[in-house]
Amino acid sequence: MAKNSFDFSSHSGSLDSLERYYRSMSDLIDRKHDPKQNPRYTTDFIGMRPEDVSAKAGELRRELTFEGNMAVLSHVESLFRVDAIIRCQANQKRDNLCKRFRTEIRMLNNRKLYHFIRLNETILDGWKEEHSEHTDLLNSLGQAFEYRNWLAHGKYWTYKESPGKYTYEYVLHLAKDVAKAFGGLLYGQLPINAKIETKKI
Numbered sequence: 778m779a780k781n782s783f784d785f786s787s788h789s790g791s792l793d794s795l796e797r798y799y800r801s802m803s804d805l806i807d808r809k810h811d812p813k814q815n816p817r818y819t820t821d822f823i824g825m826r827p828e829d830v831s832a833k834a835g836e837l838r839r840e841l842t843f844e845g846n847m848a849v850l851s852h853v854e855s856l857f858r859v860d861a862i863i864r865c866q867a868n869q870k871r872d873n874l875c876k877r878f879r880t881e882i883r884m885l886n887n888r889k890l891y892h893f894i895r896l897n898e899t900i901l902d903g904w905k906e907e908h909s910e911h912t913d914l915l916n917s918l919g920q921a922f923e924y925r926n927w928l929a930h931g932k933y934w935t936y937k938e939s940p941g942k943y944t945y946e947y948v949l950h951l952a953k954d955v956a957k958a959f960g961g962l963l964y965g966q967l968p969i970n971a972k973i974e975t976k977k978i
Contacts, residue, residue, distance in 0.1 A: 779866050779867045779868060779972075779973045780866075780970050780971060780972055780973060781863060781866060781967040781968065781969060781970065781971050781973055782866065782969060782970075783862050783863075783866070783891075783969070784969060785859065785966040785967070789852065789855050789859075789966070790852060791852075792849065792852060792949070792952055792953060792956060795845070795848050795849055795852060796949060798845075798848075799841065799845040799848075799945060799949075802841055803838065803841060806834055806837050806838055806841065807834075809821065809834075810822075810830050810831065810833065810834035841945075842943075842944065842945045843928055843932075845945045845948075845949075846924070846925070846928065846943055846945060846948045847925060847928045847929065849945075849948050849949055849952045850921055850922060850924075850925040850948060850952070851925065852952070853918065853952045853955055853956070854896060854922065854925075856955075856956070856959070856963055857896070857900050857901070857904075857959075857963065858891070858892075858894070858896075858900070859963070859964065859965060859966050860962075860963040860964045860965075861874075861878045861891065861894050861900055862891045863964035863965075863967060863973055864878060864964055864976075865878050865879050865882060865889075865891065866973060867964075867973045867975065867976075869975060873903070873906070873907060874903045874904070874907060877899060877903045878894050878899065878900070878903070881893050881894045881895065881899055882894065896922060897919045897922060897923075901915050901918065901919050901922075904959075908962070911958050911959070914951075914954060914955060914958060915955075917951055918951060918955055921943065921948060921951060924936065924938070924940070924943050927940075962976070964976055
């Protein structure tokens with residue numbers, strides 16, 4: 778039986794922890810910019826009109842949304858990439874996903890490099906073939922990953938859609954739907970030398 782040889786990080790977190798962080802930061806922004814909740818309001822925003830304070834709060838909320846969406850979508854990516862690594866190590870003969878993923882593994886100094894496995898074109902498209910009932914969900918996720926790439930590379934080009942489509946609530950709901958649909962199908966992280974139990978897809 779195959780064993781895990783990949784050293785997974787202990788900092789991958791969870792959707793729940795990411796949501797708690799976002800909610801906490803959002804509440805702090807609301808309280809700081811509300812004269813009824815912030816006892817230092819007049820000092821913090823001396824000389825500013827209420828509409829200017831509201832605009833400042835809006836800028837912070839927009840940046841928080843970008844930050845929150847980036848974190849949530851990166852976490853979802855990690856779920857599929859962890860599965861791809863474990864699946865390739867298990868190397869089950871009848872695992873079509875493994876066969877697809879292994880073609881994109883690269884070697885460097887006798888080490889396997891898994892990050893060359895493409896996310897949308899290889900991982901998500903592979904899952905669409907194996908679980909066509911989730912095609913619409915995976916298409917939405919693929920589009921969200923394109924938006925995440927726009928965030929990750931500095932937002933320097935005009936995005937093809939309105940970024941406003943990707944509210945935090947939309948992205949979080951999408952992530953939870955994906956986690957629910959694929960929770961029992963994806964391999965999770967394993968300690969080094971842990972046995973890889975066969976998982977059917």
